[in-house]
Amino acid sequence: MKKLLSGNEAVAYGAYLAGARLGSAYPGTPSTEIMEEFSKYPGVYAEWSPNEKVAMDVAVGASYAGKRAFASMKHVGVNVAADSLFYASYTGSRAGLVLVSADDPGMHSSQNEQDSRNYAKFAKVPMLDPADSEEAKLFMVRAFEISEQFDTPVVVRTTTRISHSRTLVDIADLDSTSEELEDAEPTQFEIEPSKYVMVPANARLRHVIVEEKLKKLTEFAAETELNRVEPGNSELGIITGGVSYQYAKEIFPRATFLKLGMAYPLSKKLFNSFAERVEKILVVEELDPFYEEYARQIGLKVLGKEVFPLTGEFSPTLIRECGYKSGVLKEETLNLTAVTSGSNEAKEPLPLRPPMLCPGCGHRGIFYALQKLRAVVLGDIGCYTLGAAPPLNAMHTVGCMGASIGVVHGVDKARVKNRTAAVLGDSTFFHAGIAPLMNIVYNRGVSTTIIVDNRITAMTGHQANPGTGSTLQGDSAPVIDLEKLCRGLGIEKVETVNPFELSNVLKVLKEHMDSPEPSVIIARYPCVLNIKERKPALVVDSDLCSDCGTCLRIGCPSLLKEEGHVSIDPLLCNGCGYCVQVCPRNAISSKNNN
Amino acid sequence: MDTEKLDFIVAGVGGQGTILASDILAEVGVEAGYVVKKSEVHGMSQRGGSVESHVRWGKDVVYSPLAEKGNVDYLLGFEMLEAARWRDFVAPWGTVIVNEHKITPSSVNLGHAIYPERERINDLLKKQSSKVTWVEATLIAKKLGHPALAGVIILGALSKLIDIGPGVWLSVVERLVPARFVELNREAFLAGRNKQQQETSA
Numbered sequence: 022m023k024k025l026l027s028g029n030e031a032v033a034y035g036a037y038l039a040g041a042r043l044g045s046a047y048p049g050t051p052s053t054e055i056m057e058e059f060s061k062y063p064g065v066y067a068e069w070s071p072n073e074k075v076a077m078d079v080a081v082g083a084s085y086a087g088k089r090a091f092a093s094m095k096h097v098g099v100n101v102a103a104d105s106l107f108y109a110s111y112t113g114s115r116a117g118l119v120l121v122s123a124d125d126p127g128m129h130s131s132q133n134e135q136d137s138r139n140y141a142k143f144a145k146v147p148m149l150d151p152a153d154s155e156e157a158k159l160f161m162v163r164a165f166e167i168s169e170q171f172d173t174p175v176v177v178r179t180t181t182r183i184s185h186s187r188t189l190v191d192i193a194d195l196d197s198t199s200e201e202l203e204d205a206e207p208t209q210f211e212i213e214p215s216k217y218v219m220v221p222a223n224a225r226l227r228h229v230i231v232e233e234k235l236k237k238l239t240e241f242a243a244e245t246e247l248n249r250v251e252p253g254n255s256e257l258g259i260i261t262g263g264v265s266y267q268y269a270k271e272i273f274p275r276a277t278f279l280k281l282g283m284a285y286p287l288s289k290k291l292f293n294s295f296a297e298r299v300e301k302i303l304v305v306e307e308l309d310p311f312y313e314e315y316a317r318q319i320g321l322k323v324l325g326k327e328v329f330p331l332t333g334e335f336s337p338t339l340i341r342e343c344g345y346k347s348g349v350l351k352e353e354t355l356n357l358t359a360v361t362s363g364s365n366e367a368k369e370p371l372p373l374r375p376p377m378l379c380p381g382c383g384h385r386g387i388f389y390a391l392q393k394l395r396a397v398v399l400g401d402i403g404c405y406t407l408g409a410a411p412p413l414n415a416m417h418t419v420g421c422m423g424a425s426i427g428v429v430h431g432v433d434k435a436r437v438k439n440r441t442a443a444v445l446g447d448s449t450f451f452h453a454g455i456a457p458l459m460n461i462v463y464n465r466g467v468s469t470t471i472i473v474d475n476r477i478t479a480m481t482g483h484q485a486n487p488g489t490g491s492t493l494q495g496d497s498a499p500v501i502d503l504e505k506l507c508r509g510l511g512i513e514k515v516e517t518v519n520p521f522e523l524s525n526v527l528k529v530l531k532e533h534m535d536s537p538e539p540s541v542i543i544a545r546y547p548c549v550l551n552i553k554e555r556k557p558a559l560v561v562d563s564d565l566c567s568d569c570g571t572c573l574r575i576g577c578p579s580l581l582k583e584e585g586h587v588s589i590d591p592l593l594c595n596g597c598g599y600c601v602q603v604c605p606r607n608a609i610s611s612k613n614n615n
Numbered sequence: 616m617d618t619e620k621l622d623f624i625v626a627g628v629g630g631q632g633t634i635l636a637s638d639i640l641a642e643v644g645v646e647a648g649y650v651v652k653k654s655e656v657h658g659m660s661q662r663g664g665s666v667e668s669h670v671r672w673g674k675d676v677v678y679s680p681l682a683e684k685g686n687v688d689y690l691l692g693f694e695m696l697e698a699a700r701w702r703d704f705v706a707p708w709g710t711v712i713v714n715e716h717k718i719t720p721s722s723v724n725l726g727h728a729i730y731p732e733r734e735r736i737n738d739l740l741k742k743q744s745s746k747v748t749w750v751e752a753t754l755i756a757k758k759l760g761h762p763a764l765a766g767v768i769i770l771g772a773l774s775k776l777i778d779i780g781p782g783v784w785l786s787v788v789e790r791l792v793p794a795r796f797v798e799l800n801r802e803a804f805l806a807g808r809n810k811q812q813q814e815t816s817a
């Protein structure tokens with residue numbers, strides 16, 4: 022029986038079929054649903070760890086203890102987990118150990134578009150690269166086998182268009198042979214210092230083993246069915262993998278394909294024998310010229326990044342346009358409407374529709390106040406990053422998760438005239454904010470840190486975190502007390518505010534930013550989408566409204582500019598009342614005037 | 616089902632239910648015996664930004680989960696401006712179904728851009744294909760009690776143009792929407808289907 026599954030659902034399913042009974046993750050688009058789905062299978066243990074490094078270590082531990090385990094994360098999460106991936110490469114695994122990295126070419130929801138394939142080479146571990154959901158399932162099963170066969174962690178890499186596409190998956194093989202985690206007999210931990218204790222003396226020996234392992238994996242890459250040649254005409258050969266394979270098949274249906282399911286290591290034997298079959302080779306790969314550089318390194322003549330861009334996401338449209346422009350694609354195979362419709366007709370610029378803070382979002386209160394106080398805001402990543410967008414324009418740096426607190430400390434130590442504050446969310450604080458906050462105390466910093474605490478990891482779709490009070494698998498959990506935690510780190514000035522109380526927020530912010538001691542403000546208001554709170558929509562009295570535009574500066578999507586006044590879209594407004602506080606004419610109220 | 620392939624794009628604003636609608640569309644294709652792929656975007660843009668899903672049905676094989684520009688058979692615009700944004704993708708033989716509904720983007724509210732007139736949007740779409748149908752889906756949905764029903768109303772309108780019986784559509788709708796909303800969604804689907812009937816016979 023076949024069923025439509027997203028790539029993420031298929032990864033989870035594959036892990037379950039493979040007998041993985043432990044999964045750990047930190048959410049991140051496009052990877053999030055992997056662990057959410059895995060957590061629903063019977064007899065598995067799955068958790069949201071506070072960050073990706075912890076997730077990786079948890080999976081490593083389970084593997085050392087003899088249970089197949091995996092960690093999943095978005096591509097930038099691998100940066101956080103990299104230290105752990107690198108030691109695990111040396112120690113190897115006991116039971117199968119898999120890391121799933123979901124890349125985001127095109128940056129639909131990310132701060133960069135790094136190509137994870139480089140990590141496989143860098144960390145010296147094999148990587149599989151599925152091209153649809155069926156492969157995502159199968160490759161997970163194969164990844165666990167390879168991990169055990171070669172005593173190494175294996176990375177399975179997806180991209181947004183694999184993770185978030187639904188394609189048909191064979192689910193006839195629903196039964197997993199492995200028993201439920203709780204029913205399994207506890208095993209004896211096998212002590213083996215030379216393998217697991219990476220002090221220099223052991224690590225030197227392990228490095229030699231890692232290199233031998235890579236040699237064997239390279240031989241494996243030449244033979245494995247994970248890589249395949251699809252015969253076609255001999256004029257054009259295409260080397261590709263992942264979703265790029267699908268696009269290339271569509272645009273070059275008659276070419277000969279080397280479809281790589283194993284992104285690393287690559288096999289010279291395989292590449293050379295493919296090269297002998299075809300006259301010309303085109304490498305179709307999103308982001309970095311990973312296969313292209315390898316092909317050139319072993320002396321093959323190929324076309325790659327001179328045809329296709331290094332940046333952004335591919336699509337069939339893009340492959341056709343690039344193929345046509347470079348002359349690789351002959352005119353008679355061209356779908357002319359596709360190419361002409363974009364270029365010939367002058368494009369009418371349409372108003373953009375960037376994402377915005379939701380109506381009723383508590384984050385708005387902090388940013389509106391920070392803007393009023395003309396503070397320089399060192400920012401971070403979450404829904405609240407939308408505070409950087411107009412009209413709030415109240416976040417001035419955004420780099421990676423947890424960066425805000427270290428950056429504000431650096432700015433303040435370097436000394437600037439401006440008022441400054443770091444702003445980050447609750448999940449982000451638990452992820453990477455604790456160490457830099459401790460650093461401010463330790464090094465006698467003076468910075469103000471604002472934790473916008475909506476009790477949930479909202480950006481990625483409302484995952485529980487250590488402050489939520491529940492776990493991924495729905496159990497209740499202790500709530501980590503943010504106030505106590507900050508005090509425990511040595512911050513004496515800790516204050517909690519309701520972000521919607523404008524005058525109090527202004528007062529507290531000013532006082533903290535102007536004070537010469539390090540401090541934390543916790544702006545607590547639960548995410549409106551999560552609690553589904555909805556008060557009656559507000560209305561604008563158009564007779565009282567002077568069209569001054571003050572309310573529009575809070576950037577609420579439900580406030581609409583009309584001829585001569587502002588109105589409120591009753592479908593969008595959730596009655597939070599923030600605009601009532603900013604309106605200088607008292608023109609906004611909750612009474613229904615019709 | 617003798618059609619070789621059908622490509623759909625569902626375009627709207629985050630929060631409008633484009634993902635559910637495209638899920639329904641994908642499952643209907645499977646029920647009808649097609650090979651199906653669909654692609655969508657999650658995350659940041661779901662906070663009131665532009666969102667789109669691609670759904671592709673193929674008789675034997677579908678490679679790319681993304682449809683190609685100039686090749687799309689049906690563009691379903693849940694919001695007028697978002698329909699216009701995807702017009703390049705519509706094939707000359709393609710059909711556009713647009714919800715008579717405007718959600719003002721922040722760029723317009725802040726005075727950085729002007730929301731195009733309905734007629735301008737209609738002209739832009741018509742340039743791409745002669746088959747442009749407007750449906751007052753949000754209005755009908757509100758009358759039925761919930762604006763989120765607009766998506767299913769548009770699917771109802773689409774169903775009239777595709778050679779698959781309403782029973783198949785309805786069974787998928789029933790499977791994918793929460794149990795307590797099944798009746799409402801049924802009503803919405805049929806309202807959309809009837810609307811299209813009137814349009815096509817007019």
Ligand SMILES: Cc1ncc(C[n+]2csc(CCOP(=O)(O)OP(=O)(O)O)c2C)c(N)n1
Nearest residue numbers: 049098402403404405446447448449479480
């Ligand atoms: C290393 C890393 N992991 C994950 C992400 C994805 N991500 C971006 S923001 C975010 C969560 C933010 O949650 P929180 O701090 O609670 O803010 P909220 O969205 O709730 O406002 C996540 C998981 C990322 N960008 N980088």
